[in-house]
Each structure stands twice: as structure tokens, then as C-alpha cells.
Amino acid sequence: MNLQVNFVLPHWVYWLVLLALPLIVMWLVDRSFRRGGTVSGNTTAEVPVGEEEDVYRPPGNALTRIIDKISGFTGRYVAYWSLIAPLVYCYEVFVRYALNSPTNWAHESMFLMFGMQYLLAGAFALREGGHVRVDILYTRAAPLTKAALDLMTSVFFFIFVLALVSTGWNFFAQSVSQDFLFFGQGYANETSFTEWAVQYYPVKFTLALGGVLLLLQGISQFIKDAQAFRHARQHGQGSHVFAWLVLLLGMLLAAYAIHEVVNVAVNEYEAFPLSVENSLYQVDIGTLTALMFGTLMLVLMAGLPLAFVTGGLGVVFLYLVGDQFMLNLIPSRIFPMMTNYQLSAIPLFIFMAAVLEKAGLIEELFDTVYKWMGGLKAGLAIATIVASTLLAAMVGVIGAAVVTMGLIALPAMLKRKYDPEIALGSIMAGGTLGILIPPSILAIIYGVVAQQSVGELYLGSLIPGLLLAGMYGFYCWLRGTLNPKAAPPLPVEDRVSTAEKLRLLRKMLAPIVLVIVVLGVIFTGLATPVEAAGIGTLGAMVVAAMHGRLTWPNLHAACMTTLVATAMVMWIIFGATIFVGFYILQGGQDFVQELISGAGLGPYGVLFVMMILLIALGMFLDWVGILLLAVPIFVPLIQPLSFDGLLGLPGVDASDVSLWFGVIYLVNMQMSFLSPPFGYALFYIKGVCPPHITMAQIFRSSLPFLALQALGLLLVILFPALITYLPNLVYG
Template sequence: MNLDIEFVLPHWLYWSVLLILPLVVMFLVDRSFRRGGTISGGDTAEVPAGQEVEVSYQPPGNLFTNVVDRISGFSGRYVAYWALIAPFIFTYEVLVRYAFNSPTNWAHESMTLMFGMQYLIAGAYALREGGHVRVDILYQRAKPLNRAALDLVTSIFFFIFTIALLSTGWKFFSQSVSDAYFFGSSYANETSFTEWAIQFYPVKFMLFFGALLLLLQGIGQLLRDGQSYRYHWRLHQGSRTFARVLLIVAGLLAAWVAFEMVNIAVTDYDSLAGSLEGVLGNVGIGSLTLVMFGSLMVVLVAGLPLAFVTGGLGVCFLYLIGTQDMLNLMPSRIFPMMTNYQLSAIPLFIFMASVLEKAGIIEELFDVVYKWMGGLKAGLAIATIIASTLLAAMVGVIGAAVVTMGLIALPAMLKRNYDPEIAIGSIMAGGTLGILIPPSILAIIYGVIAQQSVGELYLGSLIPGLLLAFMYGFYCWMRGTLNIKLAPPMPVEDRVDMKEKLRILRKMLAPIILVILVLGIIFTGIATPVEAAGIGTFGALVVAAMHKRLTWPNLHAACMSTLVASAMVMWIIFGASIFVGFYILQGGQTFVQELISGAGLSPYAVLLLMMVLLVALGMFLDWVGILLLAVPIFVPLIEGLTFDGLFGLPGVNATDVSLWFGVIYLVNMQMSFLSPPFGYALFYIKGVCPPHITMAQIFRSSFPFLGIQALGLMLVILFPALVTWLPNLAYG
């Protein structure tokens, strides 16, 4: 009997589901809230509320800003509910492939395109919610008036990026439809290259539409920045000179941008007198490197979100070094990221994390581990690290574990008289394990950028991740043993017997089975990491239902937090891909490689130099920005080197160098999250700490665990088999 399923999703049904389903979910969610529905778990998105700098004055806005906020809110909510479709589609794909020998292309393609459109539309909502990550080096230390002036200055780069994307995005879209309706040469009715042959023009339209939504939200933000400037100008005590200078700079930049826009609009080949188009065209690559990365650091520390720093500067250098036609590089760099299949795993794993967290299952997980380990010296800190390890294996969301464990474990440890530095350090270190323990989202992006197998990266990082978790726990146990007052065990009256431990363990069977399922189907090759993420998310929905917490309010909260987190990551990728892509196009990759290789350093000295540079970047930049700036340059160079081993120890097989370096990179990025003064874990935990915990205490708490991470990095370098043994065993 032939069990083949020949179903192919009709195009009209695909677009109908995307259009109608969000409206149905909105109705059900709103009805549930009206009937008293509540969210079970906490509110711990990838970018916690406590990370942003609180200001006493909130600009009131006006009619325009209120309308724009509503538009951004509705559009964000609309596309957020698309995430509910993917778990069912990917589960269907794996089922029909293995049960009925009927693999499909449309399942993967439809979801990849859906998420690509979601990323673009979600940018405005993330901006409204403050979800775009910024580096607050000078910004948070500035006086309120100067901070408002910095907002006005840096907004110029935001508008450079969004207006350029709006213009080039429209041209990119129009060329994919038909000459009958739009000007210019065209790929009339452009479709995908698979047998599904879906039309690309609705997807490409989102480049224009997403930029339009972002531009409107940015104008609303600019109006609020102006209100804030006027308010603080009236209240400011002392000199206003710096604020005046910044305002003059903003005016000059705005005038220059307006003039160059006129130049682009009225000329084709000959620029207007005074235009800066192509003015840096003859600058050498060495000087260009200093100019590009010097200006990047200056604008970055001024407080503009990283996505718009890199994107805005990328547009500037496209214009200053090339010609106005080179601006069309923007959509051609962003569209491949929108439609990259591997990157679809990011929103899926984040959604999986959000479903488990909103359903309160992560809190139950910690409670179970705490009751099992609490009797040990420093048992609560060890329980936190074990729970963080399990949490990392469930979700792979960087930062979520730090905030979640901070909300759950920190009050419990402080209540039991733990030394604050041990309590905070164990939470931050355990939380960063999400970088290494599969399914790490950082590993997914690294695999895409470095053209490395994500499955091999997962297997290669598993042993180093577990090794670091053991080292964290052993350090806490040693501190508790040497001085029991620093980390006392659980009081005797709070302990439970083995029978009770086994009883409460049953509550965690479903989440643990989910972890084994997700990792098992990746490691055995049954499904790709993207499919595993879809199946894992479907499993998370089942687990939430088993715990009677699969409610519309919980699903709504999970969808919205997923939207902000994935939009933040993807817009950084979009902006950085323009900046880095142009630098590489100008020969930057070759320049840096020749600079390092020409220094006459040994392979291990080159590796050491890279590690130092990555740690230094980690003190200031977001992990996605570091990856997109450094990996395209470092990986080709490292692949050409031979590592024969240090101190007589075995070296690295040439075929394993890329995998080995990938895991070394992941371990290094774990350090970047704890590196003062601007490691992101430091600010994640500050957002959930009691007021009496100072940043100085948080900094001190990170140092011992940074030392452990450095030791772990050294072990991975000295003993490459820690990385390569498991992948070679599994894949040969």
C-alpha cells in the first residue's frame, strides 16, 4: 500500500492563514483577559526591563506619537502570533517524512519566509518597547540634559539607515513584481527556486514596509526626545555648553543628510557641488579600517542601539567611499538573512523558552533541584547552577536564565544568609551556560556565518559546557566548605526525605524528556536543528498543557517576548551585515589577515591574540555584534593555520580546526557576558537585584567565575579532544 502524502500547501491558503490567524488569536486572547485570565509565569524577556536606564521624566508625546505607538503595537502583535504556526508545521514535516516517506520543501520554505517577514515588521515594535540593545558606556553616566542631546545627535544615524532601507527596499520589491506596474528592469513575478515556487514580492515588500514602520516609530521617538530636551533644559543646573554643541552637531548632520538626499534624487552620475559622495574613494584599507571602526566606537558609546549604529554607519561608508548606486547593497545583504533557513531556529528556541517560562515550569524546575541539592554545603548555589544547566538545555536563550534564576534563586539565597557575591556569581555564571549547552542560539548564528555544521558545534560544545558547570559547582562547594557562613546548607527543617524527592521529581519528567527529545533528534540526525526547534516548541506546548498552563494569556505573553528578543537579534544581524559586508568588500578581511599573519606569530600566538581581542570586544559590544564583526575575519585565517599541540600534548587535526575554534569562540563569548565593566550578564542581574546590591558587588562576584572560565578556555585549547571527540564519535 502506498502511504505517500502528496499534499502541497496552496499559495492562497498560506497567505490566508498569515492574514486571518492573528485576528482570530487576538479575539481569543482579549476575551480571555476580559474574563480574568492571567499569565502564570514571570516577565523575563531576553532584554529585561531592568537593563534600561530609568529616567524620572517620561515625555508625554502628542497625537502623532500616540497613533504611531498604536500602529507599531498592532503590527507587532499581529506578526507575533505567527510563531504559533511553526511548531505544528515542522512537526508535520518530520512526521510525514519518516512515517509516510513524504518529505516536503514547502514546510521549510513557508516558515523561513514567514519568520523573515516577521523580523522586518517587528523592528518598530521592538523600538517602541526599548528592546534594541544599546551600549550605555557614556550615555548612562551623562546628565539628563546631555543624555537628551545625545539622543538627538545619534538619531541622525537611525534615520540614515531607515530612509536608505526604505528607498532601496522599495526598488528591491518593485523589481520582483512586473514592469507593467513598476518602473525599472524586473524579474517579472519572481518566485522561489523550489517546486513550491512561492512569489517573492510579498516577502520583499516587507523590506519597504518594515522600514516604513520603523521610520514612523523613529519620528515619534524623535518628537519625544525633543520634549525631553526642552524639559531638562529648563531644569538643568550648571553649564549648558556641551548640550548646545551636541544640538549644533545634530543640526549640521541633519542638514548634510538632507542635502545628500537631494543629491541622490536629482543626479545619476555627476554629484552636486559640495556633495561628499565618493569623497573617501581613494582612502587606503589601513586608514579606512581606522576610520570605520573608530567612528563605530564613537557612535556606539553615545547610546544608539547597536543595530542602527552599524547599519547607519554602513550606509554612510557605502556613500562616502562608493557611489549612491552602492546603497542598493543594503537589501541584497538583508534579504539573504531574512530567508536563511538556519536562522529560523532562533525565534523557535526563544518561543520554546518563553512558553516554558510563562507557564511557570522553570520555577518548578528550580524548586525540584533545590530540594534535591539543598542539604549540601553551598547546596542552593549548586542547585542554581544545575537548574541553569537544565534550563540552557531546554531553551538556548542567552540572558533568559540569568534573569529567571535571579528572580527565583537570588531571594532564596539571600534569605538564607548566603554571601551576596557567591549568590550573584553563581546565577550569572550558570546563566551564561546557555552559550555552550545545546541548543545554543549563538552556536546557530556562528554556524551560519562560519559555514560550520550546527550539529557538530552542539556536540563539540557539550563536554566543555558540562565541564564548566561542574567547575562552577565545585568552586561554590569549596567556598561553602571552607567557610560555611558564606554558603550555608538548607536548614534541617526544610529538607525532604528520598521518598519526597522521588515524588517531586515526577513533576520534571516531562520537561526532561523534552530536553532529551530535542537534543536526541539533533545528535542522531533525525531532524535539523530548525526542525528540532519546531518539535521542541510543540513539545513545550504539550508540557504546558500537561501542567494545565496552556492558556491564551500565557501564549500571548510568550509570543510577545519572543518577538522582542528575536527582533533585537535579527536587526543587529541586519545592521552589522551591511557594515561588515562592505568592509570585507573593500578588502578588510584580507587586510586584517595579512596584518596578523605578517606579524610572524606562531599559530598559538595568533590564537592568543584573537582571544584577547574577543575578550576586549566583549567588554563593550553585544555578542551578535562581536560575532558578525570578528568571525568572518578570524575563521578563514584560523583555518589556514596548523596546531600541533602545546607542551607535548596532542594537536588538532586539520579537518577539526574550524570546529575546535568555533567552540573556543563560544567559551570566550561566555567570558564576555561576565566581563566588567559592560558585560551583559552584569546588567541582566542588576535589573532583578535588591536595591542594596551595588554594581561594585556585582563586578566582584564575577571575577572568580571569570577565572574559572579562563581556566576552561585554557583546557579546551590544551586538550582539543574535549571538543572533537564527541563529534568524531557521532559523525566519524
């Protein structure tokens, strides 16, 4: 009996669903809120929670309110697209295995949908403060200085966005036949290369439209920054001299930027006098390296979000070294990233985390684990690490783990007189396990950038992740044993019977099944990580329904959380791919390779230098930024090297070097979340701490666990089989 299905989604149905479904969901969500529906649970955002409460918030004006509403509506509109993907991916897996009818349209329709979502969500994320800043000097500046820095650095934001709008429009117009209305510039209507042959021009149009929305929101933000500057100046909140110097520098930069914009608009092959176009054409790569990365650090420290720093500077150097035509590199670098199939797993896993949190599953998970382990010395801290390990295996989102466990576990430990440093450290260290324990989002991005199998990375990182979790738990137990007052066990009267413990295990059934399903389909090859994310997300929605929490308000909150967190990650990727891509095209990779090889270091010496650089970057930069800046340069350098082992221990097979380095990189990135002064976990936890917990306490609490992470890094370097054993066992 032939049960094959030959259904191919019609193009008009695809576009109709994308246009109409969000409007239907909006109506259902609004109706539910009007009837008294509420959002349950807490935030699972990937963006650190701010700690400033008593700050001036610019009121804006009529124009900013209109722009904010446009960004809000657009963000909400595309956020609801996330509801489609779990159903489509589950359909694809079902028809492939049950009916032997694999499709191309299912995958293509979803990664194109997510690509459009990334672009159109940038303005909403900017409105919500979701784009990550490197807060080295910015947070410590006086309000007047902050406002002046915001106004000055906005020049780079507008340079990036204007270039994106202009080149994005050309990119779109070239995909449309020149016979199509007035803007077509191509020879035919461009379609995909699969048998589905969907039109590409609506997808490419979002490059320009996303840029326009971001430009509008940037204008709104600029008006508010100007209001903040005026308010701070009137109230004497900072040095007037320094602020005006910063503002003057910004005006000079803006004047020159306008001069160059006019130059591009008026001239093609000749430039205005004093134009900087092509002015660095003859500069050698060493000087260019110093200029690019020196300027990058300066602008980062000034507080501009990382995505717009790298994107803006990338545009500037494209123009300075090349010419206006070289700016067309921008959409050609962004489009492959926005339509990358594997990156579609990022919004799905974040959505899965948000749905699980709204279902109350994370609270139940911790409740079960701590009642099982509470009788041990430091039992609550150990329970936190165990729960965080299970949570990491479900969601792979660092912010979700640290914030949620901080809200649940920290009050429980402080109530039972735990040393705050043990309590804080166990939560932060446990939360960082999401970097290693599959399904790690960082592993997905690394796999895309380094062209490494995500499935192999997942298997390779499993043993190191569990090893580090065990080390964290052992350290907490040792502290509780040596000083019971610092981490006391649960009082006898609060402990539960064996029968009650067994009854509580029923609450663990759903997360355990979810973990087995998601990881099982990946490791057995039944589904790709993207499909597994779709299956897991649908499973999370089923669990939420079983708990009576699959409500429209909860789905709305999960979609919006997913949108902001995903936009933050993807726009950093867009900006960094322009900056780093241009640097590599100019010979930067060869320059770094010659620099390191010229130092006379052996393979392990090169690896040591890379680890130190990554640790140093982790003290200041966000994890996505580090990956996009360092990995494209480091991986080609490390692949040809031979690692024969240290201290007489076994080395690494040449075919395993790329995988081995990838997992070492992931272990290293755990350290970046705990590294003072700007590790993200430090600020995640601060956002949910009681007021009496100081940043100094948080810094101190991270140091022992940071040392354990360094030990874990050393172990996976000395014993590469910790990484390579499982992938070789499964894949051969």
C-alpha cells in the same frame, strides 16, 4: 501499502493564513483578558531589565500616539505568526519519516514567514526599547546630555532607514513584472526555485514596509527625545554648553545628510558641489579601517542602538567610498539573512523558553533540584548551577536563565544568609551556560556566519559546557566548605526525606523528556536544529497544557517576548552584515590577515591575539555584534593555520580546526557576559536584585567565575579532544 502524501500547500492558503490567523488570535486573546485572564510567570526577555525608575518619560503628542499604536498593532499582528511554526515543522518531520513524503514547502513557508516577521517587528522593538545600546558613556550622562546624544545620533538612524526604504522598494519592484500595475520593474514575477514556486515579491515588499514602519517609529522617538531635551533644559539637568554643542553637531550632520539625500534624488551620474559621494574612493584600506572602526566606537559610545550604528555607518561608507548605486547592496545583504533557514531556530527556541517559563516549569525545576542538593555545603548555589544547566539545555536563551533564576534562586539564598557574592555569581555564571549547552542560539548564528555545521557545534560544545558547570559547582562547594557561614546548607528541619525526593523527581520528567527529544533528534540526524526547535516548542506547549497554563494570555505574553528578543538579534545581524560585508568587499579581510601574519606570530600566537580581542570586545559590545563584526574576519584567518599542540600535548587535525575554533569562540563569549564593566549578565541580574545589592557587589561576584571561564578557555585550547571527541565519534 503506499501511504505517501503529495500535498503541497496552495499559495492562496499560505497568504490567507498569514493574514487572517493573527486577527483570530487577537480576538481570542482580548476576549480572554476581558473575562479576567492573566499572565502567569515572569519575564524571559533577552534584553536587560532597566534599573531606572524615577526618570522623566516624555508624554509625546497626538502624532506619537498614532504611530505607537501602528507599531503596537503591527508588532502584535506578526508576533502571533510564531504559533504556526511548531505545527508546520512537526508535520514535516512526521510526513518525512512516517509517510516517506518530505516536503520543501514546509521549510520554505516558515523561513519566509519569519523573515517577514523580523522586518516588520523592528518598529515594535524600537517602541519597547528592545534594541540594544552599548551603554559605555550613555548611562552615566546627565539627562540633558542623554537627550542631546539621542537627537544627534538619530541622524545615523534616519540615514539607515531612509536608505533601507529606498533600496528596499527598488528591490521589491524588480521582483514584480513591469506589466503589474505602476511600480513593477522586473521582467517576470519572481518566485522561489523550489517546486513550491511561491511569489517572492510580498516577502521583498516587507523590506520597504519594515523600513517605513521603523521610520515612523523613529519620528515618534525623535519627538519624545526633543521633549526630554526641553524638560531636562528647563530643570537644569546637565551642562547646557556641552548639550548644545552636541545638538549643533547633530544639526550639521542632519543638514549634510539632507543635502546628500537631495543629491541622490536629483542626480544620477553627476553630484552636487560639496557632495561627499565617492569622496573616499582613493583611500587605502588601512586608513579606511581606522575611519570605519574609529567612527563605529565613537557612535556606539554615544548610545545609539547597535543595529542602527552598524547599519547607518555601513550606509555612510557605502556612499562615501562608492556611490548612490552601491547602496543597492543593502537589501542584497539583508535578504539572505532574513530568509536564512537555520536562523529560523532563534525565534522558536526563544518562544520555547517563554512558554516553559509561563508553564511554571522553571520554578518546579529549581524547587526539585535545591531540595535534592540543599543539604550539601553551598547546596543552594550548586542547585542553581544544576538547574541553570538543565534550563540551558531546554532553551539556550541567556536572558531567560539569568533573569528567571535571579527571581527564583536569589531570594532563597539571601533568605538563608548566603554571601551575596556567591549567590549572585552562581546565578550569573549558571545563566551563561546557555552560550555553550545545546541548543545554544549563539551557536546557530555562528554556524550560519562561519558556514559550520550547527549539529557539530552542539556536540563539540557539550563537554566544555558540562566541564564549566562542574567547575562552577566545585568552586561553590569549596567556598561553602572553607567558610560555611558564607554558603550554609539547608537547616535540617527544611530538608526532605528520600521518599519525598523521589516523589519530586516526577516534576523533572517533563523537562528531561523535552531535553532528550530536542537534543536527541538533532544528534541522531532525525531532524535539523530548526525542526528540533519546532518540536521542542510544541512539546513546551503540551507541558504548559498539562500544567493548566496553556492560556491565551500566556501565549500572547510568550509571543510578544519572543518578538522583541528576536527582533533585537536579527536587526543587529542586518546592520552588521551591511557594515562588515562592505568592509570585507573593500579588502578588509586580506588587510587584517596581512597585519597579523606580518607580526610574525605562530598559529597559537594568532589565536591568543584573537582571544584577547574578543575578551576586550566582550567588555563593551553585545554578543551578536561581536560575532557579526569579528567572526567573518577571524574564521578565514584561522582555517589555514596548523595547530600541532602546546607543551607536547596533541594538536588539532586540520579538518577539525574550524569546529575547534567555533567552540573556543563560544567559551570566550561566556566571558563577555560576565566581564565588567558592561557584561550583560551583570545588568540582567541587577534588574531583579534587591535595592541594597550594589553594582560593585555584582562586579566583585563575577570575578571568580570569570577566572574559571578563563581556565576553561585554556583547557579547551590545550586539550582540543574536549571539543572534537564527540563530533568525531558521532559523525566520523
